[in-house]
Amino acid sequence: MIERIEQLRTQAEGEISRADSSEALEELRVRHLGRRAELPQMLREVAGLAVKERAAVGQAANAARQALETMIQARVAQLAGEELEASLRADRVDVTLPGAPPQTIGRLHVLTATRRELEDIFLGLGFTVMEGPEVETVHYNFDALNHSPTHPARARTDTFYVEGPPGGSDLVLRTHTSPMQVRAMEAHPPPLYVVIPGRVYRPDSDATHTPQFHQIEGLAVDEDITLADLKGTLLEFARAVFGDERDVRLRPHFFPFTEPSVEVDVSCFHCDGKGFLRDGARCYLCKGEGWLEVLGAGEVDPNVYSHVPTTERNAPGYDPEKIQGFAWGLGVERIAMLKHGIPDLRLYYENDLRFLEQF
Amino acid sequence: MRVPLPWLREYCDPDLDVGGIEERLTMTGTKVEAIHRHGVASTEHFVVGRVLEAGPHPDADRLKVCMVDVGEDDPATIVCGAPNVAGGQTVAVARPGAVMPDGTKLKHAKLRGVVSEGMILAENELEIGSGGEGIMVLDGLLPDSGPRRAGAVPRPGTSLADVLPIAMDVVELEITPNRPDCLGVYGVARELHAATGADLAQAPWSEDVGSQGPVAEASVTVECPDLCPRFTARVFENVTIGPSPTWLKARLSAAGMRTINNVVDITNYAMLLTGQPLHAFDLDRVAGARLTVRRAKEGEQVQTLDGQARTLDGEMVVIDDAEGPTSIAGLMGGARSEVEPDTTRVLLEVATWSGPNIHRSSWALGLRSEASGRFEKGLQPEQCMHAQAIATRLMIELCGADVAPGTIDVGWEAPPAQAIRLREGRVRAILGVAVSVQRQAEILRALDFATEPVKDGLEVSVPALRRDDVTREIDLIEEVARIDGLESLPATLPARRGAAGRLTHAQRVRRAAEDAMVGRGLHEIVGWSFTEPALLDRLRLPAEDAMRRVVALENPLSEGQSIMRPTLLGSLLDAARHNVSRNGPDIAIFESGTVYRASHEGPLADEHHALAVLLSGSLAPRSWRVRPGQADFFAAKALLDALLDRFHLDWSVEPTSWPFLHPGRSAAVLSGGETLGFLGELHPLVAGAWDLERTAAFAIDLGKVAALASPLLAFGAFGPFPALRQDLAVTLPVSVAAGEVLERVRATAGETLDDVSVFDVYTGAQVGEGRRSLALALSFRALDRTLTDEDIAPVRERIVAALGEIGGELRG
Numbered sequence A: 001m002i003e004r005i006e007q008l009r010t011q012a013e014g015e016i017s018r019a020d021s022s023e024a025l026e027e028l029r030v031r032h033l034g035r036r037a038e039l040p041q042m043l044r045e046v047a048g049l050a051v052k053e054r055a056a057v058g059q060a061a062n063a064a065r066q067a068l069e070t071m072i073q074a075r076v077a078q079l080a081g082e083e084l085e086a087s088l089r090a091d092r093v094d095v096t097l098p099g100a101p102p103q104t105i106g107r108l109h110v111l112t113a114t115r116r117e118l119e120d121i122f123l124g125l126g127f128t129v130m131e132g133p134e135v136e137t138v139h140y141n142f143d144a145l146n147h148s149p150t151h152p153a154r155a156r157t158d159t160f161y162v163e164g165p166p167g168g169s170d171l172v173l174r175t176h177t178s179p180m181q182v183r184a185m186e187a188h189p190p191p192l193y194v195v196i197p198g199r200v201y202r203p204d205s206d207a208t209h210t211p212q213f214h215q216i217e218g219l220a221v222d223e224d225i226t227l228a229d230l231k232g233t234l235l236e237f238a239r240a241v242f243g244d245e246r247d248v249r250l251r252p253h254f255f256p257f258t259e260p261s262v263e264v265d266v267s268c269f270h271c272d273g274k275g276f277l278r279d280g281a282r283c284y285l286c287k288g289e290g291w292l293e294v295l296g297a298g299e300v301d302p303n304v305y306s307h308v309p310t311t312e313r314n315a316p317g318y319d320p321e322k323i324q325g326f327a328w329g330l331g332v333e334r335i336a337m338l339k340h341g342i343p344d345l346r347l348y349y350e351n352d353l354r355f356l357e358q359f
Numbered sequence B: 001m002r003v004p005l006p007w008l009r010e011y012c013d014p015d016l017d018v019g020g021i022e023e024r025l026t027m028t029g030t031k032v033e034a035i036h037r038h039g040v041a042s043t044e045h046f047v048v049g050r051v052l053e054a055g056p057h058p059d060a061d062r063l064k065v066c067m068v069d070v071g072e073d074d075p076a077t078i079v080c081g082a083p084n085v086a087g088g089q090t091v092a093v094a095r096p097g098a099v100m101p102d103g104t105k106l107k108h109a110k111l112r113g114v115v116s117e118g119m120i121l122a123e124n125e126l127e128i129g130s131g132g133e134g135i136m137v138l139d140g141l142l143p144d145s146g147p148r149r150a151g152a153v154p155r156p157g158t159s160l161a162d163v164l165p166i167a168m169d170v171v172e173l174e175i176t177p178n179r180p181d182c183l184g185v186y187g188v189a190r191e192l193h194a195a196t197g198a199d200l201a202q203a204p205w206s207e208d209v210g211s212q213g214p215v216a217e218a219s220v221t222v223e224c225p226d227l228c229p230r231f232t233a234r235v236f237e238n239v240t241i242g243p244s245p246t247w248l249k250a251r252l253s254a255a256g257m258r259t260i261n262n263v264v265d266i267t268n269y270a271m272l273l274t275g276q277p278l279h280a281f282d283l284d285r286v287a288g289a290r291l292t293v294r295r296a297k298e299g300e301q302v303q304t305l306d307g308q309a310r311t312l313d314g315e316m317v318v319i320d321d322a323e324g325p326t327s328i329a330g331l332m333g334g335a336r337s338e339v340e341p342d343t344t345r346v347l348l349e350v351a352t353w354s355g356p357n358i359h360r361s362s363w364a365l366g367l368r369s370e371a372s373g374r375f376e377k378g379l380q381p382e383q384c385m386h387a388q389a390i391a392t393r394l395m396i397e398l399c400g401a402d403v404a405p406g407t408i409d410v411g412w413e414a415p416p417a418q419a420i421r422l423r424e425g426r427v428r429a430i431l432g433v434a435v436s437v438q439r440q441a442e443i444l445r446a447l448d449f450a451t452e453p454v455k456d457g458l459e460v461s462v463p464a465l466r467r468d469d470v471t472r473e474i475d476l477i478e479e480v481a482r483i484d485g486l487e488s489l490p491a492t493l494p495a496r497r498g499a500a501g502r503l504t505h506a507q508r509v510r511r512a513a514e515d516a517m518v519g520r521g522l523h524e525i526v527g528w529s530f531t532e533p534a535l536l537d538r539l540r541l542p543a544e545d546a547m548r549r550v551v552a553l554e555n556p557l558s559e560g561q562s563i564m565r566p567t568l569l570g571s572l573l574d575a576a577r578h579n580v581s582r583n584g585p586d587i588a589i590f591e592s593g594t595v596y597r598a599s600h601e602g603p604l605a606d607e608h609h610a611l612a613v614l615l616s617g618s619l620a621p622r623s624w625r626v627r628p629g630q631a632d633f634f635a636a637k638a639l640l641d642a643l644l645d646r647f648h649l650d651w652s653v654e655p656t657s658w659p660f661l662h663p664g665r666s667a668a669v670l671s672g673g674e675t676l677g678f679l680g681e682l683h684p685l686v687a688g689a690w691d692l693e694r695t696a697a698f699a700i701d702l703g704k705v706a707a708l709a710s711p712l713l714a715f716g717a718f719g720p721f722p723a724l725r726q727d728l729a730v731t732l733p734v735s736v737a738a739g740e741v742l743e744r745v746r747a748t749a750g751e752t753l754d755d756v757s758v759f760d761v762y763t764g765a766q767v768g769e770g771r772r773s774l775a776l777a778l779s780f781r782a783l784d785r786t787l788t789d790e791d792i793a794p795v796r797e798r799i800v801a802a803l804g805e806i807g808g809e810l811r812g
Ligand SMILES: [Zn+2]
Pocket: A268, A269, A270, A271, A272, A273, A274, A275, A276, A283, A284, A285, A286, A287, A288, A289, A290, A291
């Protein structure tokens, strides 16, 4: 009998392994393990066997039955997995269709993005960001910044005046962010490290001038801030904006509220400061100079400190024999123009989406 | 200012090419803005020729056919149209292949049937002068690049560049307003001397062939010494008016001045060299031979040289002779006393005028010139005699004039030179790098300062021409730094004591608000602060509207930019219109910027930082799968929600009318008892004024948002237990606002209510006339246990009852 059991088992195993559908497996299960099948029949008949045989036959039949059941189950699971895979393979989408629903992408205006980038650089250098009024008094815009009463910048051709009471207004649209130098010093005692971003105005309008533009003023006043410190600070700024290889140079210049005054050039990032490109052509960006003018700066003129009254808020105040510092004013439009190759200032204020989408 | 390089080199000639000179000047504060090549780019093919014979042209009366010896075996045939060409002349010739200053390349040309092998040149063709006298005749000329007489007639075939200044490098300089002393060639030469160490020639005015003392032939009175600190004049007799020599014309032309005649050219030459303008009167046309300098009368009319009648005001200065005004001081001479070809007696005026006064007058009259541009920078009275000395020598040399004894010199006495202490330690403290006292002294002396060593540094005396610019120790430090110091400056960082860079809460709120809008797919625009008054009408603002209290400009560039915007809406609408016409109808933009109102309180304007959004068209691009929503009130409100919830603000809206909004679809945005701004669809008439279809917008005051937004967000506890969610459908009269329903639910539900929102709105026959159904999603939560329906049943009953009080009925 044991041989018969082995025979049945071998035969069934062959059939199960060849079965290729769950229906066929179910049919095999009925044929080999169903009520009328031979193996269960033999199990039922074990009781009638001689005691000596009973244990061996029962054990063999049981083992065969369990093995076959396990095998069928495994084969069912395997087939189900294959069928699932086949049906998933048939369920195909065109992956190249666009995502849906579409997500629109917004962007900051390049002037805002640039302003924030510059703010962040100076924040990292320990400067605090301050803001101030755009409609400003003649006092802060000119007088306190050491402009003589007849300085040409005060002329109506150079400054927007705000309509005021009859007899004349002493309000202007600030022509630079520099009036905040004195306001900042009035509000805080030294040491003072601030940058002041903001909108400024001058009556000029062409491809290289718009009547409004944006500046970032810098002001650092402490006991011992030198022109070399200005150079170091602006070197950090230039490298952060234009790349680690950049260099800066200070050229003497003139501003009424700084002394010594300088203009600051950054080595050209397009030609690496050489003035010409690899093919020998003159660099269009720096026009062959190797340097790009980026801002005006200098040591704060002692006369400016004398326009800062000492009060409770800023005590001990600003004594030009005891404190010194530097200031700069840079144009955000100019930096963005250089960095991104924007050809015309007017593009900034036209707000064409084809422009806005680029940054 | 344009400086011809050979002229500059006459006074200071460093061993540097033009690029080297550019670099030294630029790095010491005299920025070279451009280098021009004046005259021809290449001197090749320009030669001296001798006209062997000038015969008639067979077919043209006005042309002559010349045989010209150009130093080759055979003479060249050259057709010439100048009336003054004649046999025997030595002339300037351009041969075929020559490139003229305007860039044209000369070829063999057929002129009325005769082939011309080149061109006999006039001055203007070489950019040497105005060319009024026909071709240049080099016989007996002064073939030199400088004002020195020289010898023989050049031989044919000689390179023209050897005998005429036909090519000159010209540096264009930016002279900063504090340096009027550099508005003359010699001043620039001094800078070059200091910057390079090359020798500086003696000042060209150091020898004056004129004399001091009274002048018999004329007299001058100055009635307004405040506006005319010094007035000098010399008289010249036996003057012969004629053309200037070539070297003079060449220099003036290269410097950008027109050449007129020898007397006028001399005044311009002396001005370019010294920086001090001069004016020549025909003394015989000065009535009474006396001049009076006075303030003009208000409304006084003066006829100027250009034939125009100018109306003056009481702050302008005129110069009278016995018959009235002859010129406007510092700006323009009068026609009556101009130097003419028959002039024989010249009065040369060299005066100092108040710089600011000239600046004002020249702008007011629209009269700007090389002279006014120099006067307005503020020249020093000493410069008058510099110019007189230069001009006197040239009047004698070039016009054959005799200078009358004496110099009229009104109203000035030189103040003593100012002495300033320059502390050695201070130089280092300001610059951050040391410059030795010896070097400091060397630099200052090169710049014409006198120095005396003292214990802690130098005692420095300021030269006259720098007395306005250099008045303090710091000004001397700048002088030292710009010549030596800046270039070797180390790059260090400041000490930054107590400095920690940070943004304020308001600045962080502003960035976060902008980022919230960008994150939702909006593009930021940057609009103009300026707008036009008509904007207020297009926004339908009534006369008394607060937004009409605008900040207006006294001197706008145009009516369209004459007031400061009281709202961001105008910029957004302008940008929307621009983009709809170019890029299609879908607009989702915002601006974060300042708006302005005139203030009745403070001295300044009322400025606040606003953020405004504008939506029009589809909210998203068309998709193959979903239909995008359209811009409307609720689309804008959802964005506002996203923005304000970013700061956990407790806010609400209240139906409110705004003149520019749809009256049924507009609301005020409220929080913390304040109105933050507006929300709504634009009034169709307003949208239409910008060619827009249905458009929604909101604008809020970000300053108020920042004030309400807590800088510190506190943690709120939540438990591990899941929420119990229930829906509630209720019909109500349509007059009951959804906001009121939600308010009541929150008020009655108690603390287990976690959230409530409206997820469906339905009107129709099923709910009856005048009523609508709102479906509410409720979720309840407890910190300490999982809530069951039994827990919530009484809460739900209270809610139903509370809604019943406002007409609510539970739907089946
Ligand atoms: Zn470059």
